[in-house]
Amino acid sequence: GAVVSQHPSWVICKSGTSVKIECRSLDFQATTMFWYRQFPKQSLMLMATSNEGSKATYEQGVEKDKFLINHASLTLSTLTVTSAHPEDSSFYICSAREGGGSETQYFGPGTRLLVL
Amino acid sequence: GQNIDQPTEMTATEGAIVQINCTYQTSGFNGLFWYQQHAGEAPTFLSYNVLDGLEEKGRFSSFLSRSKGYSYLLLKELQMKDSASYLCAVLDSNYQLIWGAGTKLIIKP
Secondary structure (H helix, E strand, C coil): CCCEEEECCEEEECCCCCEEEEEEECCCCCCEEEEEEECCCCCCEEEEEEECCCCCEECCCCCCCCEEEEEEECCEEEEEECCCCHHHCEEEEEEEEEECCEEEEEECCCEEEEEC | CCEEECCCEEEEECCCCEEEEEEEECCCCCCEEEEEECCCCCCEEEEEECCCEEEEECCEEEEEECCCCEEEEEECCCCHHHCEEEEEEEECCCCCEEECCCEEEEEEC
16 A cells, blocks of 8 residues: 555656656545655755645745646646756655655655756 | 754674664654665655654564654664665654655675
8 A cells, every 4th residue: 555656757858848747646645745856865855745735835945936836636746847957857756645644655756857 | 953863874784683873853743754765766664653662563673762862773684675775754843754864774795
């Protein structure tokens, strides 16, 4: 149980284009989903927290107009990196929390983004 | 401020036992998590402690002392596949997860 998928696993794009990453909880309903970014050999950095049906809460320093998050259903959240630039190249990981007293976050496999 | 400390790197021998410590100072406490992260992969959940004491799960055990702000992850009968980073994370009073920087564990034959 508690499986989270992410798609795509790899994406290479040109500078200036937008990239959408999907995060799905496959066998449970996730009241809350989280988006993290991790640069090589660095810690996980929380970008934003999203609750189904409401606006995401962004961490300080994360541009909400650049990283658009939509949590349209209890099993799907999307992160769109708009007008991507090379410095946005990173490992993006989502996690999902079932709620209802369970605080455990289950992570998706991550998406590697390379912006040329 | 909120702070989680764990060693940056540890080395152990295959078949041996290793203990990875984590100390924390956070605004409130609602539980402590341990995650394993292999290089290039996302973290996977190992354990969650909210009460004092030792929780055993196969070769892995996790201990918590809330009064000391201290936890450890104990790995027994080490295997080469246990080479990974181990992340300690604390849920604070606002139910925000505060992450440690992780401990890179290197297993040698």
